[in-house]
Amino acid sequence: MTRRRIVVGAVGEGEDAQAVARTLRDAGREVILVGGGQSAEQLIRTALAEDADEVVVCGDVDLTALESVREQLGAQHVRLTVAAGVTDLTRQDLL
Numbered sequence: 001m002t003r004r005r006i007v008v009g010a011v012g013e014g015e016d017a018q019a020v021a022r023t024l025r026d027a028g029r030e031v032i033l034v035g036g037g038q039s040a041e042q043l044i045r046t047a048l049a050e051d052a053d054e055v056v057v058c059g060d061v062d063l064t065a066l067e068s069v070r071e072q073l074g075a076q077h078v079r080l081t082v083a084a085g086v087t088d089l090t091r092q093d094l095l
Helices: 017-026 040-049 063-072 086-090
Strands: 005-010 030-035 054-058 079-083
Touching (some): 017 054
Parallel strands (some): 054 079
């Protein structure tokens, strides 16, 4: 069984990105932490380069803009998840 690869980053500050990445690693996910200060395009391109299954974006972000970039870059297979805070990671579908 292969582990899901997840890119964790933030558009802007991304203070929660490390905590989110740690929580996902503890749950058995393979995590690529890119941290804060990323653009939507950088996050999607990283997901493509790393053959990731999902991008978790920390902080307040426009999901519609991310979905638009994902479509433009041909990464429809990459799932997008916005984590407004570490507590959001209690959601079963993310873990």
